[in-house]
Amino acid sequence: MRPTVHDIASEAGVSLATVDRVLNGRPGVRQKTKDKVEAAVEKLGYVRDVAAANLAKGRIYPFTFILPLNDNSFMQALDEAVQQERLRGRIDRTQIDIVRVPAFDPAALAAAIDQVAETEIAGVALVGIEAAQVSAAIGRLRARDIPVVTLVSDLEDSARDHYAGVDNEAAGRTAGTLLGRFLTGRSGKIGILAGSLAVRDHANRLKGFRHVIETGFPDLEILPAIEAQDDSARSRAMVSEAIAADPDMIGIYSLGAGNRGLIGALETARGNGREIVTIAHELSDHARKALESGIFDAVLNQDAGHEVRSAIRVLKSRADGLDVIAAQERIRIDIFIKENLP
Known part of the structure; x- marks a missing residue:
C-alpha cells in the first residue's frame, strides 16, 4: 500500500x-x-501524486495549439479534434486556445510561436515546418520552460519535448512495400505527389519510400516529386500534366494531401484508358470513395484525435514534471484497402 x-x-x-x-x-x-x-x-x-494534487487544487492548464490554415481534409480533422478537446476543458481542466497560421509558411509560424510565448501558457502544440527560424522560436519557448509538442510533422533537431504523430519514414517504407508488391512483374515509373518537402513528415515519407523501391524493386523508377502545396486544384493540374507527359508512369505515391485533385486527375486518366496504381495518405471521405471505386489501391491513415489527446497528456505531464508513458503515446499507422474499410 x-x-x-x-x-x-x-x-x-x-x-x-x-x-x-x-x-x-x-x-x-x-x-x-x-x-x-x-x-x-x-x-x-x-x-x-502531482496530478492528484493539482486536481485537488482545481489547477487549470492553459495550452495553445498552433495549426496551419489549410483546406485539406486531415488538417481540418486535426483542427476539429482540437476544438472537441477545447469543449472538454471543464472536464479535463484545460483551457485551449487555437492560433491558425498560413500553411507551409515558416516565418508566420515562428512569429506565432514568439507571440504565444508572451502569454501565460503551460504548453504549446504545433505542426512543425523544417526551418531554422521555427527551431529558434521553439528554443526561445523552451528557454522559458514552456513544454512544446510537435504534431504530425516532427522537428527532431529542435528543443521540442515530444512528437505526437506516426513514424513517417516507416509510413513511407510501408507505402513503398505495398506499391512495389502491387506492381510485381511490371516495370515503369512512379510519380510522387507531395505538399512540400520542406515539412519533415513529407520528406521522411519520401525517404522511406525511396529506400524500399530502390533496394527492393529495381524495375521501378521514382520520378522527381511534384510539390503542389496540398492544394487540390494545383494537384489536379500538375498530376494530369505529369501523366500525359509520361506514358511509362504506372504508379503514384501521394505522400501529402491534395487528394481531391489527385482523384480528379486519376479519373480522367482512367477515362483515357490509363490505370495507375496509387497509394495515398489519410482516410478522408473522398479517399474512402476512391478506395471503394478502385481509384486508390491503399490508404495509410493516422488518428488525428489520438494525436491531439496525446499532445494534451504529454503537455500536462511536462507541466507537472512527470514522465511520459511512451507506449500510451505511440501513434499507429493504419492500412486500409477496399476490403477492410471501417
Whole structure:
C-alpha cells in the first residue's frame, strides 16, 4: 500500500498542515521540523501524486495549439479534434486556445510561436515546418520552460519535448512495400505527389519510400516529386500534366494531401484508358470513395484525435514534471484497402 501524507505526519510527529507546507515548498516551517518531514518522506518511500494534487487544487492548464490554415481534409480533422478537446476543458481542466497560421509558411509560424510565448501558457502544440527560424522560436519557448509538442510533422533537431504523430519514414517504407508488391512483374515509373518537402513528415515519407523501391524493386523508377502545396486544384493540374507527359508512369505515391485533385486527375486518366496504381495518405471521405471505386489501391491513415489527446497528456505531464508513458503515446499507422474499410 502506498504511503500517504497521513503516514508522513504520523512518522514525523507533525500536523497534516505542516506536511503540506513542506511538500509544497511554502514558508513558515522551522528547519528542524522540515528535516523531520523530509526524513519521513525518504523512510516511507513517499512519491507525491502531482496530478492528484493539482486536481485537488482545481489547477487549470492553459495550452495553445498552433495549426496551419489549410483546406485539406486531415488538417481540418486535426483542427476539429482540437476544438472537441477545447469543449472538454471543464472536464479535463484545460483551457485551449487555437492560433491558425498560413500553411507551409515558416516565418508566420515562428512569429506565432514568439507571440504565444508572451502569454501565460503551460504548453504549446504545433505542426512543425523544417526551418531554422521555427527551431529558434521553439528554443526561445523552451528557454522559458514552456513544454512544446510537435504534431504530425516532427522537428527532431529542435528543443521540442515530444512528437505526437506516426513514424513517417516507416509510413513511407510501408507505402513503398505495398506499391512495389502491387506492381510485381511490371516495370515503369512512379510519380510522387507531395505538399512540400520542406515539412519533415513529407520528406521522411519520401525517404522511406525511396529506400524500399530502390533496394527492393529495381524495375521501378521514382520520378522527381511534384510539390503542389496540398492544394487540390494545383494537384489536379500538375498530376494530369505529369501523366500525359509520361506514358511509362504506372504508379503514384501521394505522400501529402491534395487528394481531391489527385482523384480528379486519376479519373480522367482512367477515362483515357490509363490505370495507375496509387497509394495515398489519410482516410478522408473522398479517399474512402476512391478506395471503394478502385481509384486508390491503399490508404495509410493516422488518428488525428489520438494525436491531439496525446499532445494534451504529454503537455500536462511536462507541466507537472512527470514522465511520459511512451507506449500510451505511440501513434499507429493504419492500412486500409477496399476490403477492410471501417
